[in-house]
Amino acid sequence: MFQKIFLLILCALNIQQGERCRLNSRIHFGEPLPVILRNGRLLEPTDSSGNVLLDFGESMTLSCEGSGNLFHPNQTREEITASITCAGGENFRNDNWLNAPARFSQFRCSMPPNYVSRRTEQTCFESNPIYEVGYIIQNEFYALYESCFNEETLNAVYSKYSQKPYNAMFQTRVDRPFFISNGVYGHVPVDSLFSPKGQKAAVAQVVGPLVDTYMTMSEFLSRGHLAAKTDFVFAFGERATFHYVNCAPQWYGFNGGNWNTLEVDLRNHVHDVGYNTIIYTGTYGVTTLMTDYGHRANIYLYNDENNNPVIPVPLYFYKVVYEPSTKRGIAFVGINNPYVTAVEARDLFFCRDLCRGNSDFHWLSWHPNNSSEGYTFCCTIPDFRGAVGHLPQFEVNGLLT
Numbered sequence: 332m333f334q335k336i337f338l339l340i341l342c343a344l345n346i347q348q349g350e351r352c353r354l355n356s357r358i359h360f361g362e363p364l365p366v367i368l369r370n371g372r373l374l375e376p377t378d379s380s381g382n383v384l385l386d387f388g389e390s391m392t393l394s395c396e397g398s399g400n401l402f403h404p405n406q407t408r409e410e411i412t413a414s415i416t417c418a419g420g421e422n423f424r425n426d427n428w429l430n431a432p433a434r435f436s437q438f439r440c441s442m443p444p445n446y447v448s449r450r451t452e453q454t455c456f457e458s459n460p461i462y463e464v465g466y467i468i469q470n471e472f473y474a475l476y477e478s479c480f481n482e483e484t485l486n487a488v489y490s491k492y493s494q495k496p497y498n499a500m501f502q503t504r505v506d507r508p509f510f511i512s513n514g515v516y517g518h519v520p521v522d523s524l525f526s527p528k529g530q531k532a533a534v535a536q537v538v539g540p541l542v543d544t545y546m547t548m549s550e551f552l553s554r555g556h557l558a559a560k561t562d563f564v565f566a567f568g569e570r571a572t573f574h575y576v577n578c579a580p581q582w583y584g585f586n587g588g589n590w591n592t593l594e595v596d597l598r599n600h601v602h603d604v605g606y607n608t609i610i611y612t613g614t615y616g617v618t619t620l621m622t623d624y625g626h627r628a629n630i631y632l633y634n635d636e637n638n639n640p641v642i643p644v645p646l647y648f649y650k651v652v653y654e655p656s657t658k659r660g661i662a663f664v665g666i667n668n669p670y671v672t673a674v675e676a677r678d679l680f681f682c683r684d685l686c687r688g689n690s691d692f693h694w695l696s697w698h699p700n701n702s703s704e705g706y707t708f709c710c711t712i713p714d715f716r717g718a719v720g721h722l723p724q725f726e727v728n729g730l731l732t
């Protein structure tokens with residue numbers, strides 16, 4: 332008898348509270364995914380496995396603003412932005428829009444939502460402006476990352492964003508959009524300068540007929556992401572990385588070699604050890620090639636109307652990783668030039684390399700001595716600051732391994 336009453340009470344409580352919703356970044360997110368807001372912010376997973384947990388009755392906002400409409404098989408009309416409420420498991424309701432509790436994995440946009448950049452009033456290194464890249468929803472801007480961008484040389488100095496354990500569980504099978512410039516490059520035809528023809532013409536301007544020894548079937552300049560596509564967990568974040576304020580010319584072998592290895596290993600390591608980090612991924616210096624007159628010349632993709640060189644091919648790509656809660660950090664650096672010899676590379680290392688032969692970095696599987704994959708090394712943040720002045724002030728007490 333008592334047991335029965337107890338069960339009844341339990342059931343009553345249960346009905347009132349309802350079943351929670353649980354979505355996983357690898358399973359329940361469709362494509363093209365709407366932009367998703369929760370509590371007025373872009374959606375983030377609740378835990379390190381990429382799960383999003385919501386209480387029964389809790390709401391989120393979905394939006395395809397600026398590109399198309401929301402779509403769900405159970406919709407009764409068209410909406411661009413709509414709120415959905417957890418109805419348990421992977422089901423959500425909105426009685427004005429949907430005729431039944433709707434499966435989350437079937438929410439889509441008719442077209443991928445449009446990301447945009449906006450120039451802020453804030454500045455970074457050498458008074459360059461900070462751009463933010465994100466989405467506009469109902470007149471509010473939601474940023475995914477920021478870029479310190481040099482408008483004179485049209486160089487992405489660095490992109491700043493966070494990396495947490497859940498980032499290793501990024502949504503898969505997300506289409507790559509074309510890079511956009513959103514007017515940031517003015518009249519400079521950035522798209523065609525990065526094209527095979529455009530970059531070859533630019534390099535030929537500097538090195539003459541030697542261009543064919545540098546630009547080959549296996550080496551050319553790719554659109555190197557600073558923040559990687561899969562450094563963001565959901566499709567709307569992954570797509571937003573395809574902006575030229577987050578891009579610099581990067582040799583193909585380095586891009587797919589040690590740089591890619593660093594991106595993958597770091598993301599997995601942050602997941603495995605549970606770091607909550609801020610990352611500055613940037614570029615430094617200008618790479619050189621030997622000309623047919625036998626001297627080294629800086630490589631840029633273009634000369635602007637005042638004949639100033641713009642869009643440098645950086646000499647270095649770096650990732651500075653910082654954990655605010657422990658005030659620890661580290662800088663990973665790679666040389667963006669497959670034509671540098673081992674002896675030359677040694678001169679280009681601007682700090683004592685912490686990673687080589689250090690078992691604390693066994694998780695990092697790059698090949699630091701391989702020229703075509705890109706020579707690489709690691710520095711303490713103070714050493715890095717001594718060579719590269721880009722970073723804003725933050726306190727560092729130790730090495731993040």
Ligand SMILES: *[C@@H]1O[C@H](CO)[C@@H](O)[C@H](O)[C@H]1NC(C)=O
Pocket residue numbers: 404405430431
């Ligand atoms: C909702 O959509 C699903 C999948 O298309 C369908 O099986 C179901 O019958 C729909 N429910 C209603 C009430 O239309």
Ligand SMILES: *[C@@H]1O[C@H](CO)[C@@H](O)[C@H](O)[C@H]1NC(C)=O
Pocket residue numbers: 673674677700
């Ligand atoms: C890698 O290069 C460094 C610097 O040039 C050199 O000291 C070291 O012996 C090389 N290591 C290997 C395994 O080749």
Ligand SMILES: *[C@@H]1O[C@H](CO)[C@@H](O)[C@H](O)[C@H]1NC(C)=O
Pocket residue numbers: 588701702703704
């Ligand atoms: C360097 O890396 C490339 C690409 O992975 C590989 O083909 C090549 O054998 C490597 N070179 C050496 C010396 O290990």
